[in-house]
Amino acid sequence: MVRVSATDDPDAQLVLIVDNNPMGTMRLSQVFTQKGWRIEICEDGDLAVDTYVKHRPHLVLLSLDIPTMDGHTAALEMRESDSEARIAFMAPRHQRQLAADATHSAGAVAWLEKPVTQSIIDDNWEMIMGDIPAAPGLEDLDQLYPEDVDENRAKRDDEEVVEVISAMPLPAPLPIPLPVPEAKPTKKKGAKLKILTTLILLGGIAGAAYYFLI
Numbered sequence: 001m002v003r004v005s006a007t008d009d010p011d012a013q014l015v016l017i018v019d020n021n022p023m024g025t026m027r028l029s030q031v032f033t034q035k036g037w038r039i040e041i042c043e044d045g046d047l048a049v050d051t052y053v054k055h056r057p058h059l060v061l062l063s064l065d066i067p068t069m070d071g072h073t074a075a076l077e078m079r080e081s082d083s084e085a086r087i088a089f090m091a092p093r094h095q096r097q098l099a100a101d102a103t104h105s106a107g108a109v110a111w112l113e114k115p116v117t118q119s120i121i122d123d124n125w126e127m128i129m130g131d132i133p134a135a136p137g138l139e140d141l142d143q144l145y146p147e148d149v150d151e152n153r154a155k156r157d158d159e160e161v162v163e164v165i166s167a168m169p170l171p172a173p174l175p176i177p178l179p180v181p182e183a184k185p186t187k188k189k190g191a192k193l194k195i196l197t198t199l200i201l202l203g204g205i206a207g208a209a210y211y212f213l214i
Contacts, residue, residue, distance in 0.1 A: 014038045016057040018048040018074070019090065020066055024115060028061060031118050045069030049077045052085065059128070060087045061116070062108075064099060072137075075106035079135040088128050090114050105137030 015032050019025050020043040029039050040055065042048040046068040052060065060078065064071035071089060078085040089111040091099035099111040110127045112120055121128070 009036070009038075012036055012038045013059070014040065014055060014057040016040050016042065016048065016051060016055070016060045018042045018045065018060065018066060018071070019063040020044065021063070024063075024090075028116060028121075031121055043067070045071060045074035048074050049081075052078045053081050056082065058086065060085065061112070062087055062089055063114075064089055064091045064095060064102060072102040072106060073141075075102065075108060076135065076137050076141050079106055080138055080141065083135075084132060086129075086132055088112055088124075090116050104133075105135065107133040107135030107137075109133070 013036075015028075015037050017025050017028050017032075017039065018041075019028075025041050029041065032039055037058075040051060040057065042051050044067040048060075048062070048066075049069070051057075060075075062071045062075055066074070069077075075085075075087050075089070078087060087106060087108045089099050089103055089106075089108050090113075091111060092114045096111075096113070102108065103111045109130060109132060110124050112124060
């Protein structure tokens with residue numbers, strides 16, 4: 001979401017505040033309203049980059065911990081689109097080393113400890129509006145998070161394979177062979193067998209009678 005403050009002076013300087021903490025953005029909005037600046041507010045890094053490219057604000061106050069794209073990468077994207085992008089990071093004390101590294105990498109003018117107050121802005125104003133350093137991290141922008149890129153690519157590949165397999169028609173089921181019934185002797189075969197047995201008996205009796213007669 002992007003919110004733009006109303007102003008009667010279209011030539012007033014513009015600050016882009018990027019943070020997903022409503023209390024923090026409200027506090028900073030009050031500070032810069034008193035300074036007579038125009039204000040835009042973004043809550044995620046990806047939208048912040050698009051907003052910067054569109055409006056070219058005079059100053060960006062950028063939180064490191066934001067959704068969709070972290071503040072460090074967002075700052076590098078801004079510097080890549082505009083070598084004169086003036087960026088100040090905002091981070092809590094426990095992220096001070098991360099903030100210091102990101103400040104050097106992205107060529108930020110400063111990093112400010114959260115919660116950022118009127119006094120912190122005033123105490124660091126000269127540095128905030130001072131010279132813009134070089135951004136050595138731009139050289140490694142494409143290699144910042146190679147593991148995440150590989151994981152996302154593998155995930156997309158897996159999804160494509162699943163989609164292709166799901167789209168394929170299932171083969172027709174094979175017919176189940178029926179059991180072959182056991183052959184039963186027919187009445188015709190039984191009659192033949194009975195006649196044959198009778199003939200054998202008669203032959204035996206005739207043979208015995210002939211033996212005794214001799």
